[in-house]
Amino acid sequence: MPKISYAQAGTDALIEEMQRDPTTFHLATSAQDELVKEFGADRVRATPIAEGAFTGIAIGAAGSGYRPIINWGMITFSFVAMDQIVNQAAKIHYMFGGQAKFPITFRASVGGGRRVAAQHSQSPYSMFMNLAGLKMILPSTPYDMKGLLKSAIRDDNPVISFESNRLMGVEGDVPEGDYTVPLGVADIKREGSDVTLVALAWLVHEGLAAADTLEKEGVSVEVIDPRSLVPMDEAAIHASVQKTGRLVIADEAGPTAGASAEIITVVTEDRETFAKLKTPPKRVCALHVPIPYSPGLEDHVFPDRDNIVAGIREVLDAG
Amino acid sequence: MTLTREKQIEMLRSMQTIRRFEERASDDYQAGAIYGVVHCYIGEEAVAVGVCAALNRDDQIISTHRGHGHCLAKGADLNRMMAELYGRQTGYCKGKGGSMHIADFSIGMLGANGIVAGGIPIVTGAGLAAQLEGKGRVAVSFFGDGASNAGPFHESINIAATWKLPMLYVCENNLYSAGTIAADTLALSDVAARAAGYGIPGVVVDGNDVMAVYEAAEAAVSRARAGQGPSLIECKTYRWRGHTERPGQEDPRPKEEIEEWRQRDPINRFATNLTDQGLLTEEAWQQMDDEILAAIEDAVKFSEASPFPDPEAAVEDIFAD
Structure with a gap:
């Protein structure tokens, strides 16, 4: 199986879906030559740097x-288009009684680690999860990137693809040709029996490294990647926590009202799962601050494998 | 430019239908049968009807919070509109939208919109779809003077002009942005003058003259269908009523000004014009009005007889299947 990068897997998904469906077209503030050559300037357009307008145009x-495919670049720039996302895209199908479909894919990079400071190092997916009417994916591997993005493009609803900028160059096995990964199906990256680690995006990889470390100490960690945030595979999380009785969540976003908070609620509101919890759940998240520039500062803010190991130990020590 | 007698009579009927519909909607709102908020278009009917008379069924429009007129001018069904205002299952949006969010995609009506300027980019996307499809369809954005000061207006027109999208941008300048005197917020007295900044035609039209609006729209539609890009049409008009129908709202407008504009009633003016040309008799006009009132009475009866949606339906239609 060929190894390709996370970023290339996204491009491959885009190209294959645009070949497959003539109603797709691509808008972004720049037009890649490769795409223009294959699909023509009508279907691959460079827009002005006016995210509000081209987001609305997609709707x-x-x-x-x-079936428009929009690339906001960084998620940061989506905030310029918030009226179109919040008031329009999320609500338009519902508000009009379901009479029309709005199949749109919005792509955006998320995450930190690039020394680009507060405005360009954000992971605000929970802001969007708070809205009814948007689906969202958060792939952690090249395989999932291609398969999930294809599902997103084929979905008849607005779907946001949050793409981790720390993973862009990471390579992995990706089959050639068509396959999809369905939305709302978590992937159990590693089976374990002592503690469930629900990890997102880049932290899936850090979490697997943490699990290796802990295995040497005789601790068996189950690592779950939800892969899509809306819909969330609650059943997979319930099943795992019922098995292990312990829950740690690793997220590059801050903790406050975050996806991590939602995942804890998914577990604690479920009577059967809550009954199996042996210790309180634990979050390993970024600190609740705007992301700073200087390397020492930035690295202090984000969690990594060591923080995950420490978080898991804390939960195990609690009982 | 001449339109057939039948077409002109239909335009008059459409204008009067909007007026009678809103008079009834306002009454029923005051009586508590319609909820939330109702924004009346009364006084501005010539704009929606004049523009829509230049469109085909498969052309698309988008509307504003003051949207009843655009819906009806594009051919929306009275029963389903009234039922939506009544919050009923048989309404256009199954009771999920109300007055500010009526849409009928089957007739190219992409929805009223509660955010000033919010619909302008969306309908520009319909214009892009029309261009990609290449069948000569056009898309029309209705918006007010207030929206012309907002970013989406400028961003969208710039894109439409750059890509030569088959678009009409129709500004209904009713001189007030909600409760604010529009002139106090506009750098230029004419919104149409802004077209020059994007290299597209911009014209000012008497928005209370339905034939003048029609002619301006017709020229812009021809241009758009021919692939020559968008136009901006500014229709100077006036709303007779307050910003909303909610009682007790402050209204900055002098009574004399309102009265003066009522004298320029677009419907009376058009009816008189048709009568003077021998195209309409007093009798026929009265009969038309009676028919309209009867149709609206039927729409109210239909709404009253329709069930409210099952409360559980509140969790349906969040996503398309």
Whole structure:
């Protein structure tokens, strides 16, 4: 099986879906030559740097029978388009009684680690999870990137693809040709029996490294990657926590009202799962601050494998 | 430019239908049968009807919070509109939208929108779809003077002009942005003058003259269908009523000004014009009005007889299947 990068897997998904469906087209503030050559300047357009306008344009085109794919670049820039995302895209299908479909894929990079400071190092997916009407994926491997992005493009709803900038160059096995990974199906990356680690995006890899470390101490960690945040595979999380009785969540976003908080609620609100919990759940998240620039500062803010190991030990020590 | 007698009579009927619909909607709102908020278009009917008279069924429009007129001018069904205002299952949005969110995609009506300028990018996307499809369809953005000061107006027109999208941007300048005197917020007295900044035609039209609006729209539609890009049409008009129908709202507008604009009633003006040309008799006009009132009475009866949605339906239609 060929090894390709996370970023290339995204591009491959995009190209294959645009070949497959003539109603797709691509808008971003730049047009890649490779895409323009294959699909023409009509279907691959460079927009002005006006995210509000081209996000709205995607909504209108989607409601008129097209299947737009939008790349905001960094998630940071989506905030410029918040009216179109919050007031329009998330609500338009519902508000009009379901009379039209709005199949739109919004792609954006998330995460820190690039020394680009507060405005360009964000992981705000929980802000979007708070809205009803948007689906969202958060792939952690090249395989999932290609398969999930294809599912996102084929979905008849607005889907945001949060793509970890720390993973862009990471390579992995990706089959050639068509396959999809369904939305709402978690992946158990590693089976274990002592503690469930639900990890997101880059922290899936850090979590697997932490699990290796802990295995040497005789601790068996089950690592779960939800892969999509909406819909969330609650059943997989319930089943794992019922088995291990312990829960740690690792997320590059801050903790406050975050995906991590939602995952804890998914566990604690479920009577059967809550009954099996042996210790309180633990979050290993970024600190609740804007992301700073200087390397020492930035690295202090984000969790890594060591923080995950420490978090898991804390939970095990609690009982 | 001449339109057939039948077409002109239909335009008059459409204008009067909007007015009678809103008079009834306002009454029923005051009586508590319609909830939330109702924004009336009364006084501005010539704009929606004049523009939509230049469109085909498969052309698309987007509307504003003051959207009843655009819906009806594009051919929306009275029963389903009234039922939506009544919050009923048989309404256009199954009771999920109300007055500010009526849409009928089957007739190219992409929805009223509660965010000022929020619909402008969306309908520009419909224009992009029309261009990609290549069948000569056009898309029309209705918006107010207030929206012309907001970013989406400028961003969207710039894109439409750059890509030569088949678009009409129709500004209904009713001189007030909600409760604020529009002139106090506009750098230029004419919104249409902003077209120059994007290299597209911009015209000012008497928005209370339905034929003038039609002619301007027709020219812009021809241009758009021919692939020559978007146009901006500014229709100077006036709303007779307050910003919303909610009682007790502050209204900065002088009574004399309102009265003066009522004298320029677009419906009376058009009816008189048709009568003077011998295209309409007093009798026929009265009969038309009676028919409209009867149709609206039927729409109310239909709404009253329709069930409210099952409360459980609140969790349906979040996502398309």
